[in-house]
Amino acid sequence: MSLEDLGDKGRRAKSERAAAKSGVGAKPTLKTIAELTGLAVTTVSHALADAPQIALETRQRVRKVAADIGYLPDRAAQRLRTGRTNVISLVLDPHEEILGYATSMINGLTEALRGTAYHLVITPHFSDTPQIEPVRHIMRNRMADGIVFTRTEPADERVKLLMENNFPFICHGRTELATAHPYVDYDNYSFAYQAAKKLIAAGARKLSIILPPERFTFAHHLRHGFMTAVREEGIGFETAKGVTLDSKSDDIRDYLFHRMGEPERPDGYICGGEVSALAVMASAYDHRLELGRDIRLVAKQTSGLFDQIRPRVETIYEDLTEAGFLMGKLLLKRIAGPVPIQELQALQTV
Amino acid sequence: MSLEDLGDKGRRAKSERAAAKSGVGAKPTLKTIAELTGLAVTTVSHALADAPQIALETRQRVRKVAADIGYLPDRAAQRLRTGRTNVISLVLDPHEEILGYATSMINGLTEALRGTAYHLVITPHFSDTPQIEPVRHIMRNRMADGIVFTRTEPADERVKLLMENNFPFICHGRTELATAHPYVDYDNYSFAYQAAKKLIAAGARKLSIILPPERFTFAHHLRHGFMTAVREEGIGFETAKGVTLDSKSDDIRDYLFHRMGEPERPDGYICGGEVSALAVMASAYDHRLELGRDIRLVAKQTSGLFDQIRPRVETIYEDLTEAGFLMGKLLLKRIAGPVPIQELQALQTV
DNA sequence: CGGAAAATTTGTAACGATATAGATGAGGCT
DNA sequence: AGCCTCATCTATATCGTTACAAATTTTCCG
Numbered sequence: 001m002s003l004e005d006l007g008d009k010g011r012r013a014k015s016e017r018a019a020a021k022s023g024v025g026a027k028p029t030l031k032t033i034a035e036l037t038g039l040a041v042t043t044v045s046h047a048l049a050d051a052p053q054i055a056l057e058t059r060q061r062v063r064k065v066a067a068d069i070g071y072l073p074d075r076a077a078q079r080l081r082t083g084r085t086n087v088i089s090l091v092l093d094p095h096e097e098i099l100g101y102a103t104s105m106i107n108g109l110t111e112a113l114r115g116t117a118y119h120l121v122i123t124p125h126f127s128d129t130p131q132i133e134p135v136r137h138i139m140r141n142r143m144a145d146g147i148v149f150t151r152t153e154p155a156d157e158r159v160k161l162l163m164e165n166n167f168p169f170i171c172h173g174r175t176e177l178a179t180a181h182p183y184v185d186y187d188n189y190s191f192a193y194q195a196a197k198k199l200i201a202a203g204a205r206k207l208s209i210i211l212p213p214e215r216f217t218f219a220h221h222l223r224h225g226f227m228t229a230v231r232e233e234g235i236g237f238e239t240a241k242g243v244t245l246d247s248k249s250d251d252i253r254d255y256l257f258h259r260m261g262e263p264e265r266p267d268g269y270i271c272g273g274e275v276s277a278l279a280v281m282a283s284a285y286d287h288r289l290e291l292g293r294d295i296r297l298v299a300k301q302t303s304g305l306f307d308q309i310r311p312r313v314e315t316i317y318e319d320l321t322e323a324g325f326l327m328g329k330l331l332l333k334r335i336a337g338p339v340p341i342q343e344l345q346a347l348q349t350v
Numbered sequence: 351m352s353l354e355d356l357g358d359k360g361r362r363a364k365s366e367r368a369a370a371k372s373g374v375g376a377k378p379t380l381k382t383i384a385e386l387t388g389l390a391v392t393t394v395s396h397a398l399a400d401a402p403q404i405a406l407e408t409r410q411r412v413r414k415v416a417a418d419i420g421y422l423p424d425r426a427a428q429r430l431r432t433g434r435t436n437v438i439s440l441v442l443d444p445h446e447e448i449l450g451y452a453t454s455m456i457n458g459l460t461e462a463l464r465g466t467a468y469h470l471v472i473t474p475h476f477s478d479t480p481q482i483e484p485v486r487h488i489m490r491n492r493m494a495d496g497i498v499f500t501r502t503e504p505a506d507e508r509v510k511l512l513m514e515n516n517f518p519f520i521c522h523g524r525t526e527l528a529t530a531h532p533y534v535d536y537d538n539y540s541f542a543y544q545a546a547k548k549l550i551a552a553g554a555r556k557l558s559i560i561l562p563p564e565r566f567t568f569a570h571h572l573r574h575g576f577m578t579a580v581r582e583e584g585i586g587f588e589t590a591k592g593v594t595l596d597s598k599s600d601d602i603r604d605y606l607f608h609r610m611g612e613p614e615r616p617d618g619y620i621c622g623g624e625v626s627a628l629a630v631m632a633s634a635y636d637h638r639l640e641l642g643r644d645i646r647l648v649a650k651q652t653s654g655l656f657d658q659i660r661p662r663v664e665t666i667y668e669d670l671t672e673a674g675f676l677m678g679k680l681l682l683k684r685i686a687g688p689v690p691i692q693e694l695q696a697l698q699t700v
Numbered sequence: 701c702g703g704a705a706a707a708t709t710t711g712t713a714a715c716g717a718t719a720t721a722g723a724t725g726a727g728g729c730t
Numbered sequence: 731a732g733c734c735t736c737a738t739c740t741a742t743a744t745c746g747t748t749a750c751a752a753a754t755t756t757t758c759c760g
Contacts, residue, residue, distance in 0.1 A: 379746055380748095381746080391746085391748095392748080395747065395748060423746080424745085426745080426746075427745070427746030427747040427748090428746080428747060428748085430745090431746075431747045431748050432748070432749095
């Protein structure tokens with residue numbers, strides 16, 4: 001600190017003293033407003049809450065002062081007193097590095113939370129602990145008013161736990177539990193069904209689908225849609241063995257490359273993710289198989305990526321940003337008060 | 351709610367009553383520990399803080415009880431009392447949808463924060479407000495103990511503001527300000543330099559580079575590295591006009607497609623991002639230009655994506671997860687206490 | 701064994717908000 | 731005037747934690 005700073009410090013007057021700490025102006029509290037208006041702290045609090053027993057004129061005056069000095073309630077104090085955290089927790093598996101899957105959802109979520117008092121906290125779920133741990137932790141320690149998570153399983157423990165405790169949440173994907181629960185999901189059944197139909201229409205004779213790990217519900221949906229289509233058409237099919245959408249992309253490609261070198265190889269692929277679709281293309285390329293003639297492909301598109309992929313690939317779009325936005329909106333609705341569960345369910349159509 | 355639920359509710363006994371609210375067990379506080387140990391709340395607090403004036407035996411006993419009942423200090427109360435938020439705020443421009451850029455960084459950040467009391471809060475910066483707004487807001491209202499942001503500019507207002515107020519932060523990218531500040535950056539100068547050299551070595555005669563918007567410092571670094579290389583080699587060059595790495599991928603491709611149809615077209619491209627690299631490939635493909643012969647390309651790789659791109663493209667890797675991890679670690683170090691600034695700077699080498 | 705010093709523990713207040721219950725004053729009614 | 735009602739505003743306690751000052755117990759010494 002220089003001499004000038006010290007000199008300046010000495011010269012500081014009353015008004016500046018309070019401002020010294022933050023350098024931007026001391027943080028105003030209810031007390032500040034109370035002093036400015038000559039009212040009691042309690043009155044100010046009520047006025048800002050728009051309580052009807054406070055005179056309208058007073059409410060307006062308080063609101064004006066609050067706005068003028070840029071008052072913002074202290075989250076910690078509010079949280080301590082009321083128990084509400086004003087936090088939404090997104091439980092993220094760092095594994096989901098899959099090309100901006102999380103980013104899109106986060107963008108949608110922040111957009112939904114925009115203008116509200118809610119903050120988005122990222123709670124990682126590290127793979128060396130059980131999946132339910134972060135959820136239990138958030139609930140037990142009241143770390144958030146609502147939870148968002150993804151990759152739902154048919155008998156998802158998290159869903160059970162949260163439902164049992166009536167804790168607000170929404171998940172991406174459905175369970176197969178008897179009890180209805182809030183969710184946002186993409187119609188993966190239709191995706192797979194339509195993808196298969198497209199491939200068949202384009203001349204494919206034997207289809208293959210690369211599925212997510214079996215433990216996820218949407219793997220079943222994809223399989224079901226796929227199977228329905230191939231059975232309707234009475235056409236050959238298989239599912240990729242030994243690799244899933246979560247496998248390392250090199251492993252997926254190695255599997256595909258190998259499979260494409262065997263007899264009875266599939267000539268139509270359905271890919272539930274962009275990376276696996278690229279792996280199909282890479283394998284075909286490495287075998288000098290021509291896309292659209294030797295090998296056909298329908299991919300799920302979740303980013304602008306495939307607009308630049310050549311040769312052009314048929315894709316079906318899933319809007320993850322919208323999914324995030326929906327999850328945010330529905331969760332807020334649920335937090336605001338009890339809502340019939342069916343109003344907290346959204347299925348994004350293909 | 352079923353009849354059975356109601357019945358169960360009626361059967362609830364005293365011990366369960368306290369637990370009823372959370373359904374997992376009432377949240378233990380210092381008071382709980384105080385009652386269990388027969389100590390005063392203050393003593394327990396001090397004991398857990400490992401204060402030397404508390405008998406060692408007592409400290410151990412308290413710690414044991416705390417661990418047994420799964421005590422976790424209430425964040426709101428701690429925050430209210432101490433002013434520390436235990437929050438790190440990542441200011442994110444939803445614009446950065448660029449293929450998991452954010453996701454990788456978030457993964458690195460959460461890994462760095464793992465095991466600490468810090469939470470990661472995503473603070474969006476919506477493009478209709480000035481860039482400095484979220485930062486000012488976080489600082490003024492003490493919403494976090496530290497700030498992380500990206501896309502640093504040469505005379506970045508956020509850096510100035512945060513430095514002036516001595517507020518802990520770290521940014522991805524450097525400024526050109528006289529005052530040193532904490533940062534994590536990737537050596538984009540070397541990236542561009544080496545990329546150019548590679549292209550020239552591979553036979554390119556005229557280079558082009560697609561730059562980020564000029565307002566970002568790393569645009570200058572890239573340009574500088576690029577210019578140094580082309581001047582050293584005395585070779586033709588240009589920078590993409592009218593489009594940047596932030597442009598819509600279709601716009602980048604349209605520009606490239608047009609340019610590739612003109613005389614004196616470049617035959618070597620440097621792409622600072624994966625999407626723009628794909629746009630180069632798409633344009634070349636649409637012109638039936640062969641990659642590696644008519645057109646050469648060096649791309650920056652930040653995901654596993656390009657491992658599956660065919661024909662194979664020369665890439666240089668930037669580890670964004672590591673960048674996030676470094677930012678987290680350095681920020682924590684800074685928050686813990688004053689540190690010489692040069693210890694808060696990291697440059698990731700090519 | 702008295703008494704001071706050292707070691708250990710404790711009470712009180714405060715952070716900023718809000719729920720609850722209570723206070724104040726104006727006006728209306730008999 | 732006396733009493734009640736209504737509209738408005740206010741005091742108090744509290745959430746869980748920690749800083750500060752103070753109280754208590756133990757230790758040690760002559």
